[in-house]
Structure formats: structure tokens, C-alpha cells
Amino acid sequence: MPPTPRSDLRIVIVEDHVLFAESLELALFVEGYDVRRIPVPDSPGSPGALLASIVRVRPRVVLLDLDLGGFGDGVRLIRAIAESGANVVVVTGDPDRARWGEAVRAGARKVLSKSRPLTDIMATVRRINQGLPVMDTAEREELLREWHTTRSAQQALRERLALLTVRESEVLGHLMKGRAVRDIAGIGVVSEATVRTQVKSILAKLEVSSQLAAVGMANEIGWRAPTPS
Structure with missing residues (x-):
């Protein structure tokens, strides 16, 4: 499938940090993408309404933070977004690679640190549009292994507490x-x-x-x- 023209490639940003979200939105807009920012509720609750807002605009790519302020954990949104047909790219300030693995397991195509240059995000979006892989097998397996190891350790702790x-x-x-x-x-x-x-x-x-x-x-x-x- 040939790449979609940038003006037709819709990107949604789900990010509660306003300054970072605005910077990302501007950078993508300058590159010519159809970029939109979805407001994140500032209180915890069911992800249903936020998911509906995201899916309604039919994005090709969703740039998602894992820590969505008062709303809570962004991981719980990933599977439903991915199942809608969008490519989820997590952009997070959390260095916990086990949590990155959890995001990949839920369906994220790629996890990027906010400490990386914005050009890395642009390159990932570009590769997705070109139908190219954005994560190699070794990285994926390493992140899933981190998630599994941490999950097993936490289960052992729960069993002791029980x-x-x-x-x-x-x-x-x-x-x-x-x-x-x-x-x-x-x-x-x-x-x-x-x-x-x-x-x-x-x-x-x-x-x-x-x-x-x-x-x-x-x-x-x-x-x-x-x-x-």
C-alpha cells in the first residue's frame, strides 16, 4: 500500500502535559500532518468516553502518554485503540521498561521516551506511513521479558501478602x-x-x-x- 499523503494522515495526541502536547502538535503540523489533540479528563473514571473521542476521528496514528494525570494509566486505552485500527505509539516520561513491555503487550507499535528528540517521533510516524516496521524483534522480546519478569515478581509479593x-x-x-x-x-x-x-x-x-x-x-x-x- 503506497504511503498516505501527509495532509491525509490523521494523528491524534493523547497527552495531559500541555507544553509537551503543544510542541508535538506544532512539529507535526509543520510537517504537514492532519494532527489533533484530544482533551484528557482530569479525574479518574471509565476510559469509555475518552476512547470514543479518540476512535471517532479515525486516526491512523495515536501518540499516547502512559501517565495521564488525574485520569490515570494510559495503558488501559491501548488495546481498544489498536483494535480500532490505529497505530499506537507510546511517548512517555516513565523509564520503567517493564511498563513499556506492558504497553507493547497491549498492542503498542512502539514506545519512545520523552527525553528523545522530537525527530524520533517524526521518524516513527514516517515509517508507519510507509508501512515499515518501527520495532525490531529483539527490542520487542526484551520489553516483553521485562514485563513478564516484573509481573512474576509482583505475583510472588501478592502471594506472600495473602x-x-x-x-x-x-x-x-x-x-x-x-x-x-x-x-x-x-x-x-x-x-x-x-x-x-x-x-x-x-x-x-x-x-x-x-x-x-x-x-x-x-x-x-x-x-x-x-x-x-
Whole structure:
């Protein structure tokens, strides 16, 4: 299939950082592309409305950020955009290559760092328009491997956290809020010795040697203590 004339190649930018979005939009406009910017909601919610706004304009290429401010994670948009027929190119400031792998797994054609020159984005768009590959097999496999390794490690953490009793989970929740053993004992109306025993059990089950490490583990996977009944 011959390349589409630039004026007919529609590009959508989904980016909450206004200065970067405007710079990207201007650069693409100067290159002669039909470029449009889709407003990103500033509050979390279902991606349905934003997806509809993107798909409605039938873009050939969507330049998508992963961190969309208050709206949340851009990864959850990728699969539906790709299934609509658009080529998703992620442009992100996040250096986490496991997250890049997650984006590729969801259907992104390419992931680019915002620290790269805008010419790299232009070159990627140009190659897509010419029907050329934008990611080689080695890069794709490396990113997917990063994603799989991180996912497996996080699953192992979740399994350890699932070993905690309800009371131990509550204690860990207090530790995550920076509360000392004395404060936790007062809240639970138990002795400090009891809380120390519970903390010791938490560390053993999580296979860590300090309260700080336990808190770090819980934060790493976004774990939250159960709400007391």
C-alpha cells in the first residue's frame, strides 16, 4: 500500500502535559500532518468516553502518554485503540521498561521516551506511513521479558501478602501510615508486646528483615490494608 499523503494522515495526541502536547502538535503540523489533540479528563473514571473521542476521528496514528494525570494509566486505552485500527505509539516520561513491555503487550507499535528528540517521533510516524516496521524483534522480546519478569515478581509479593491474617494486615496498614508500635497498640487496645509479635510474624511471612522493607513491598504492588468491619 503506497504511503498516505501527509495532509491525509490523521494523528491524534493523547497527552495531559500541555507544553509537551503543544510542541508535538506544532512539529507535526509543520510537517504537514492532519494532527489533533484530544482533551484528557482530569479525574479518574471509565476510559469509555475518552476512547470514543479518540476512535471517532479515525486516526491512523495515536501518540499516547502512559501517565495521564488525574485520569490515570494510559495503558488501559491501548488495546481498544489498536483494535480500532490505529497505530499506537507510546511517548512517555516513565523509564520503567517493564511498563513499556506492558504497553507493547497491549498492542503498542512502539514506545519512545520523552527525553528523545522530537525527530524520533517524526521518524516513527514516517515509517508507519510507509508501512515499515518501527520495532525490531529483539527490542520487542526484551520489553516483553521485562514485563513478564516484573509481573512474576509482583505475583510472588501478592502471594506472600495473602498469608497475613486480618489482624496482621491491619497492623501492616498502620505501619504504612507511619504509625509506631505504641500507637498501633493504643488503636487496637492491645499490649505493645502483642503488636511486636504481630510485626515479627509479618516480617517472617513477607521474608523481609525490617518494617521499612515490609512497607516498601506493600507499596510496590499498591497493596492496601482491608477496611476494618
